[in-house]
Amino acid sequence: MKTMNWKLLPAVVSLLLGCAAVPGAFAQCGLSYKAVKPMSWHPLLKGDQDLSLVRVNFGPSIVGMWHEKFTAQAMNDSPIPDTVIDDALSQWHSDGTEIMNSARPAQDGNFCLGVWTQIAPSTYFLNHIPWKGNDTANAETNGIGNPQGGAQILEKVVLSHNGNSFTGSFKLTAYNPDGSVAIWFTGALSGTRITPATTFGSLLP
Numbered sequence: 001m002k003t004m005n006w007k008l009l010p011a012v013v014s015l016l017l018g019c020a021a022v023p024g025a026f027a028q029c030g031l032s033y034k035a036v037k038p039m040s041w042h043p044l045l046k047g048d049q050d051l052s053l054v055r056v057n058f059g060p061s062i063v064g065m066w067h068e069k070f071t072a073q074a075m076n077d078s079p080i081p082d083t084v085i086d087d088a089l090s091q092w093h094s095d096g097t098e099i100m101n102s103a104r105p106a107q108d109g110n111f112c113l114g115v116w117t118q119i120a121p122s123t124y125f126l127n128h129i130p131w132k133g134n135d136t137a138n139a140e141t142n143g144i145g146n147p148q149g150g151a152q153i154l155e156k157v158v159l160s161h162n163g164n165s166f167t168g169s170f171k172l173t174a175y176n177p178d179g180s181v182a183i184w185f186t187g188a189l190s191g192t193r194i195t196p197a198t199t200f201g202s203l204l205p
Contacts, residue, residue, distance in 0.1 A: 060122070060159055060160075060161070060162065060163025060164075061094075061159075061163065062092045062116070062118075062124050062157070062159055062166070063092050063093065063094045064091070064092060064193055064194070065089065065090070065091050065193070065194040066089070066090045066091070066092065066166075066191040066192065066193055066194060067087075067088075067089060067191065067192045067194055067198075067203050068086075068087075068088045068089070068090055068100070068189065068190070068191045069084055069086070069087050069088075069189070069190050069191075070084065070085050070086040070087075070088070070170060070172070070187060070189055071083065071084050071085070071187045071188045071189070071190075072084075072085045072172075072185040072186070072187040073186060073187040073188060074185065074186045074187065075183065075184070075185050076183060076184060077184075077186075082187075082188075085172075085185060085187075086102055086103055086104075087103040087205075088100050088101060088102045088103055089101045089194070089203075090191075092116060092124075092126075096115055096116055096117060097113070097114070097115055097116075098113065098114040098115065098116055098126060098128070099111065099112070099113055099114075100112050100113075100114065100128065102130075112128060112129070112130030112131065113128070113129055113130070113131075114126050114127055114128035114129055114153070115127055115129070119156075122158055122159040122160075122161075123156070123157070123158050123159075124155075124156070124157050124158075124159070124166075125154075125155070125156050126153075126154070126155040126156075126157070127152070127154060128152065128153035128154070128155060129152060130150060130151055130152075130153070131150055149174070149175035149176045149177040149178070149179065149180075149182065150174075150175050151172060151173060151174045151175060152172075152173050152175075153170055153171070153172045153173075154170065154171045155168055155169070155170045155189055156168050156169055156170075157189060157191065163193070164192070164193045165190070165191060165192050165193065166189075166190070166191045167188070167189065167190050167191075168188070168189045168190075169186070169187070169188060169189060170186065170187060170188075170189045171184060171185070171186045172184060172185045172186075
């Protein structure tokens with residue numbers, strides 16, 4: 001199925017959330033997560049994998065700046081047409097932290113943070129912990145926007161042999177302000193390394 005242009009993101013998100021009867025709950029960068037569960041709970045990992053593993057220092061590194069695309073393939077475990085729900089820039093740092101500039105209006109909170117570890121050669125797990133924010137401003141909220149509950153994005157990615165791209169999977173769970181789950185998406189993730197020679201035009205669809 002064809003992916004939707006990322007410029008249609010607001011309309012796509014509004015439609016999906018409207019169908020789920022949870023308008024405004026889609027994850028902008030945000031998280032409200034109260035219980036830490038065993039690592040085997042993470043849907044992108046198998047078994048009791050130890051996420052405290054020391055990163056393996058061989059081969060290409062995930063460290064650097066990336067252009068990432070999140071393509072949702074299921075909503076609340078029900079298949080949906082392939083839909084690009086974010087087109088973002090991210091930086092993975094050598095200290096195991098990560099920052100992402102999401103393709104969302106700045107008013108909504110378009111910068112979010114994460115932590116990562118290497119779980120196998122060329123394979124990485126990211127726990128992206130965006131935080132609470134506001135949705136689009138409107139007259140009823142005096143230009144501030146309604147408060148959002150936040151979200152959590154779990155990623156598992158595999159770096160290519162030359163280190164210039166990666167592919168993987170993600171689960172994005174959006175929360176209501178009270179911490180209850182509002183909606184979740186799963187799908188495919190891809191990334192292309194940004195270098196000093198990368199042009200702005202090359203990042204456009």
